[in-house]
Amino acid sequence: MLLIGNGNLITRQKEKAFIKNGAVAIEGTTVTEVGTTADLQQKYPDAEFIDANDGVIMPGFINMHNHIYSSFARGLSINGYHPKNFMDILAGQWFKLDSKMDNQTTYHSGRVAYLDSIKNGVTTMFDHQASYGEIAGSLDRLSQAADEFGVRTCLCYEVSDRHGEKQAQQAIDENSRFIKEVAKRTDDMQYAMMGMHAAFTLSDETITKAREVTPENVGFHIHVAEDLADVQDSLHKYNKPIINRLFDLGILGSKTMLGHCIYINPHEMKLIKDTDTMVVTNPESNMGNAVGCPPVLRMFNEFAILCGLGTDGYTNDITESYKVGNIIHKHHLADPNAGWSEIPTMLFENNATMANRYFKTKLGVLEAGAAADVIVLDYYAPTPMTENNFNSHILFGMNGKDVRDTIINGEVKMRNREVVGVDQGEVYAHAREEAQKLWNRING
Structure with a gap:
């Protein structure tokens, strides 16, 4: 005892x-x-x-939305990278980085992230993986790192059409395979979701393929309306808001988690509530990417949507998200009372409620x-x-x-x-070695 x-x-x-x-x-x-x-x-x-x-x-602490693959972006300088907006950030940094990630890089990024989580008191992490340099087996490498460090984790792989139909199918297959594999576990330490990047990089056909192989007790982890470009894409291509499109495609539900939701309207909020879908907000990342402040307090108060807090790969210290979450809404609304009770409820109560839709x-x-x-x-x-x-x-x-x-x-x-039982020097030495290899591939 x-x-x-x-x-x-x-x-x-x-x-x-x-x-x-x-x-x-x-x-x-x-x-x-x-x-x-x-x-x-x-x-x-x-x-x-x-x-x-x-x-x-x-x-x-519980982190409801992270990107372990961002671990090796710290200190990275990409030749010619000078973003003007969020789409530039995605194309110029993140899509370049994930396209060069292989399973070795993935494993060592996982070791760093789970070690950092332990050091920051994060005992449960929901992650959203992307490594289009090597898809098959990538979730196994994150699972291996999580087991090595003993952190509770729920994993998924980011399905996207941005690299073509073949790799989109490989991403679906990786999720599907891992969902089946993790279902065999009995230790209540790892679970899986069907990961999706964002509506603007996904066709209806790809989303449907993903939904058809996803068990009923498993939901979807997807970015929604993180930027106006996502909204405009949905209206232009499908003549409907993003949430309506996801609803029509059968993606919403109590096991599904929507990241960000910065540019959604009240009708979409009602759809989210009516389907008991979860929303996770990431204040530091939103400010860092200059994408805007989400209407999460309205979702929380007016629509009683289950909203939680994540770091979106910006950090593994979720107390930072608590601090920034507390001030971003005060600043945005010019209201000193904004977020005072809602943000700690998200972090300390709702994150647990959301996580327990997977963990027993x-x-x-x-x-x-x-x-x-x-x-x-x-x-x-x-x-x-x-x-x-x-x-x-x-x-x-x-x-x-x-x-x-x-x-x-x-x-x-x-x-x-x-x-306990970890040679931190070895972990960081291997991480630096793998990070340098990744940087060389990106700028090579």
């Missing part, structure tokens, strides 16, 4: 969300009990004790029977921390680098900032 205590415990339970000098007891892969440190130490005197030293104990063990909360995904942060509050203000302490006082201990599925993955 493992006992983590002597800290400010944020449980995320409805009735007992915060326990001063709290502790969480873990047996196997799930939480046994939460309570005060004194009570649980008395009850479980033989448990291995992790001392939070007056820091913060809380459920591990209850995530995002510390209570009996929930997943033993726990993080400890070195954070010493300069002001009182209570059940009414702990989100403010996270927002203004913490980031991923404060994470000291990470426990996933009951296993200690990082202890005192040392990742």
